[in-house]
Amino acid sequence: MTPPENPIAGLPPMRESPPGGVRAPLVASGKVREIYELPGEKLLLVATDRISAFDVVLPQGIPGKGEVLSRLSAHWFERTRAVVPNAFVAVLEESNARRLGVDADAAFFGRSMVMRRAEPLPVECVVRGYLAGSGWSDYRRSGAVSGIELPRGLRHADRLFEPVFTPSTKAASGHDEAMTLDELRRAVGDRRAEVLRLRSLALYRYGAERAAERGILLADTKFEFGLIDGEPVVIDEVLTPDSSRFWPADRYRPGGEQESFDKQPVRDWLAASGWDRSPPAPDLPPDVVRATADRYRRAYDILTGPPPDRAAGTPR
Numbered sequence: 001m002t003p004p005e006n007p008i009a010g011l012p013p014m015r016e017s018p019p020g021g022v023r024a025p026l027v028a029s030g031k032v033r034e035i036y037e038l039p040g041e042k043l044l045l046v047a048t049d050r051i052s053a054f055d056v057v058l059p060q061g062i063p064g065k066g067e068v069l070s071r072l073s074a075h076w077f078e079r080t081r082a083v084v085p086n087a088f089v090a091v092l093e094e095s096n097a098r099r100l101g102v103d104a105d106a107a108f109f110g111r112s113m114v115m116r117r118a119e120p121l122p123v124e125c126v127v128r129g130y131l132a133g134s135g136w137s138d139y140r141r142s143g144a145v146s147g148i149e150l151p152r153g154l155r156h157a158d159r160l161f162e163p164v165f166t167p168s169t170k171a172a173s174g175h176d177e178a179m180t181l182d183e184l185r186r187a188v189g190d191r192r193a194e195v196l197r198l199r200s201l202a203l204y205r206y207g208a209e210r211a212a213e214r215g216i217l218l219a220d221t222k223f224e225f226g227l228i229d230g231e232p233v234v235i236d237e238v239l240t241p242d243s244s245r246f247w248p249a250d251r252y253r254p255g256g257e258q259e260s261f262d263k264q265p266v267r268d269w270l271a272a273s274g275w276d277r278s279p280p281a282p283d284l285p286p287d288v289v290r291a292t293a294d295r296y297r298r299a300y301d302i303l304t305g306p307p308p309d310r311a312a313g314t315p316r
Helices: 067-079 135-140 180-188 188-214 266-272 284-305
Strands: 025-031 033-038 041-047 088-091 112-116 123-130 159-165 216-223 225-228 232-235 244-248
Touching: 033 180, 041 067, 067 088, 067 112, 067 188, 067 284, 123 180, 123 188, 159 188, 180 188, 188 216, 188 232, 216 284
Parallel strands: none
Antiparallel strands: 025 033, 033 041, 041 112, 088 112, 123 159, 123 216, 216 244, 225 232
16 A cells, blocks of 8 residues: 655745734734634634744744644544544645635645634643653652652653543643642533543553554653533644654663653753753754754654554564
8 A cells, every 4th residue: 555645745944924924813822833713613723833942932943843743633633533522624735725714825834724613621631651751750759640649669751550641730821730630620520520531541542552553652742622512622733742752662761861753952952052041042053953853754754654564473
């Protein structure tokens, strides 16, 4: 079977969002995303090529990053909607813009998603399969993550016996704060909290299994849900390098930091640069920009491509 043509191959240089490039009301503009209001209770989510680190937007963006995030999200949305409902309609293309009622410049094609409008829930639904990031920090301090007690003696990046659901607040500014399940229940109600937990775990397990088939470990990920007709649905990017920690399985070594398919080259360079993490951020060297762009594209290629052939005689 011939694999489908890769729409990410040969991406153009970094694209900015030209002012007035979308003839629609701008609803919100964040560090790396823009949201426009469309007719028919829909929104246009634009993933720019901008990149942030330590809560600061950097002077240089990452060419092709926005398109990777939108197309990879679409890949997962289309494959999981029968299990967990989502608000995804389509990736904006020149071929469908008129049908979708979007009047936008070509710079927005490929990196924008048309979504059904939803009422966002004020939480982030995090699932962890490995002990990393803030989860590792919480565990070192208390032996628990979001109130969930874990076995003693775990190392940094150890795989957990089973994935754990660790929700957090969704802060308008500053850092999100971890929530216990009881706190989530008080925020959204008992039944809705259980729906969010079960749907988040189902999405994580699906993504982890598909990634593992391709030699990638899904360490953790986060989902954002909103309500459409009272039903919780996924409303933002899903299982991307910006919302997840993807680790190459063949380089996995528990006990420390892992190589990842994300903006790790940017973080590493900034950490070594002497920058004090206050604006403005320093200019990124071209080799760091290229290395980061390569990681995003490689993640897309691996995750959306066919699984590698198994060795003869290996059980399926």
